[in-house]
Amino acid sequence: MAMTGVLRPGHAQVRVLDIEESARFYRDVLGLVETGRDAQGRVYFKCWDERDHHSYVIRQADSAGIDFFGFKVLDVATLNKLDADLRAYGLKTERIPAGELLETGERVRFELPSGHQIELYAEKTAVGNGIEEVNPAPWSSQRDHGIAPVRLDHALLYGPNVAEVQEIFTKVLGFYLVERVLTPDGQGNAAIWLSCSHKVHDIAFAEYPEKGKLHHCSFLMDTWEQVLRAGDILSMNNVPVDIGPTRHGVTRGCTIYAWDPSGNRFETFMGGYQPYPDYKPLTWTFENFGQGLDYPQRKLHETFLTVVT
Numbered sequence: 001m002a003m004t005g006v007l008r009p010g011h012a013q014v015r016v017l018d019i020e021e022s023a024r025f026y027r028d029v030l031g032l033v034e035t036g037r038d039a040q041g042r043v044y045f046k047c048w049d050e051r052d053h054h055s056y057v058i059r060q061a062d063s064a065g066i067d068f069f070g071f072k073v074l075d076v077a078t079l080n081k082l083d084a085d086l087r088a089y090g091l092k093t094e095r096i097p098a099g100e101l102l103e104t105g106e107r108v109r110f111e112l113p114s115g116h117q118i119e120l121y122a123e124k125t126a127v128g129n130g131i132e133e134v135n136p137a138p139w140s141s142q143r144d145h146g147i148a149p150v151r152l153d154h155a156l157l158y159g160p161n162v163a164e165v166q167e168i169f170t171k172v173l174g175f176y177l178v179e180r181v182l183t184p185d186g187q188g189n190a191a192i193w194l195s196c197s198h199k200v201h202d203i204a205f206a207e208y209p210e211k212g213k214l215h216h217c218s219f220l221m222d223t224w225e226q227v228l229r230a231g232d233i234l235s236m237n238n239v240p241v242d243i244g245p246t247r248h249g250v251t252r253g254c255t256i257y258a259w260d261p262s263g264n265r266f267e268t269f270m271g272g273y274q275p276y277p278d279y280k281p282l283t284w285t286f287e288n289f290g291q292g293l294d295y296p297q298r299k300l301h302e303t304f305l306t307v308v309t
Contacts, residue, residue, distance in 0.1 A: 003074070004078070005078060007197070008202065009071055009072075009154060010121060011057060013068050014064075014066050017061070017263075018060065030266070036054070036102045040059065043057070045058075049150045050152070051127065052125070053125045053127050055151065065214050069155050070120065073120050078122065082173065083120075089168065089172050091110045096119070098123070103127075106122075112159070113159075113164040114158075114160060114164075115212035116159060149268060154204065156216050159208055160207065163188060177281040178251075181283075181292060190207050192206075200252070216257060221269065230268040234256070241257070243301050247295045248292065252272050253269050257304075
């Protein structure tokens with residue numbers, strides 16, 4: 001499909017309880033590449049195969065969770081158009097000046113009915129992935145440090161008003177619905193998986209009574225063997241694991257969920273099919289949500305529904 005409009009997930013800013021402990025964890029265990037620190041004390045990271053300056057930012061706070069999730073758009077003209085479209089839809093937008101995040105251009109931020117802050121931007125400094133641009137090697141030496149995911153892949157966010165959130169993403173931002181889990185009465189969606197590309201999802205939402213909650217940020221691995229290796233590294237470092245290694249029914253992805261030192265859940269993920277906008281969304285009934293989450297065990301893990309930051 002042609003890549004226009006919203007291109008991909010660009011960054012997440014996550015709150016942590018101890019900035020140095022968390023920086024060591026994300027750098028040395030998860031294997032992200034530290035790319036900078038700013039005057040606010042925030043620490044910036046990228047995955048080894050990402051080319052922009054950062055995709056994951058942490059800041060110290062009294063409570064864990066997510067501040068905002070950002071998407072990169074095609075260009076400044078697209079950013080301006082989407083800003084106008086969001087305002088025409090009835091959402092209040094805020095222009096955040098270039099440089100407020102390191103190496104990042106002007107951003108447009110708005111709040112979803114779920115309580116999440118979402119932002120769009122067109123410009124971020126390209127620092128490369130450490131591989132030559134002419135006759136490139138297949139991977140960088142940075143891949144050998146820690147778990148070393150390929151990229152920030154998606155986020156799952158918990159909050160109310162999922163139907164309204166879906167409308168904003170599909171009618172204003174150009175996403176399409178890939179999969180859904182029905183509510184117990186079958187009359188609505190308990191969870192939705194949305195894509196702006198041909199990935200199986202770029203963001204997902206689940207109905208939850210409290211606003212603005214983070215379920216997980218997900219990091220892409222190349223292979224199932226690398227997901228299993230991630231499990232080894234998590235165990236070697238005494239990292240608490242939530243679910244996995246296992247396979248989802250929803251998205252067909254293979255996964256391990258675990259928690260960072262502040263209690264923010266993250267995922268190491270691979271696989272999934274490649275949908276297109278003309279595909280009919282796949283539907284899971286609520287009584288089969290356990291199979292959708294953990295296909296081999298057909299188990300709806302209690303923590304998946306209740307533990308968020």
